[in-house]
Amino acid sequence: MxxxxxxxxxxxxxxxxxxxxxxxxxxxxxxxxxxxxxxxTQANKALVTKAYQELFGNADLTALDRYWADEYIQHNPSMTDGREAVKSFLQGLGIDSWPTREVKFERVIAEGDLVMVQTAQPASGTSPGTVIADIFRVENGKIAEHWDVIQQIPADAINPRTMY
Structure with missing residues (x-):
């Protein structure tokens, strides 16, 4: 028993x-x-990294028409909603004269409809280097919404580790 x-x-x-x-x-x-x-999740991750490369690495504004939704929502306080707002913003930054480059994704994290990419932009001219975390929401195969966090890389960091 x-x-x-x-x-x-x-x-x-x-x-x-x-x-x-x-x-x-x-x-x-x-x-x-x-x-x-x-x-x-994997399809959304591939879509976002391809769109990011074409827009920011290849400096191709037509990528917005291919990969961004008509009703694109922007959470960056420096921009308004819509693809045209992104085009205008990037043209104001001089995207037409940017050299093409391979975007180095430090991290790409995805779950469902959300994809986060972290990139480091090197210093150029008087602009300091920056680390950027972009979060995208994908809907129906298009980038529908965006949040970002942008932080300058300090010249006099207290510790020796990179920010990315």
Whole structure:
């Protein structure tokens, strides 16, 4: 009797602990849904990095027409909503004279419809180097919304580590 009770207790504890190890979303989601979510995340990540390279690395303003939604929402306080606002802003920064370059993504993190890229812009002329974290929301295969954090790289950092 003791062996049966002990085995039953071990079984109950094992199955209870095993149930805790499975993430909550996985308990309800089917394997197919998990795969579909993963594939969507990867597609959004590829879309954002390609769009970013074409716009900022290749200095190609027509990338906005290909990859940004008509009703694009901008959270940067220096800009208004819409693709035309981004075009005007970048033209004001002199994008037409930017050299083309391969964008070096320090980090690319994605989950579902959100993609975050971190890049470091080198110093040029009187402009200091900057580290930029851009967060994009993708909807229906287009960049629909954007947030960013831009921080100058100090010339006199207290520690020797990079900001990226």
């Amino acid at each position: 003791f062996k049966k009770t002990l085995l039953a207790s071990i079984f109950l504890v094992t199955t209870s602990v095993a149930g805790l190890a499975v993430p909550a979303y996985a308990q309800d989601a089917t394997q197919a849904q998990i795969v579909q979510d993963y594939e969507l």
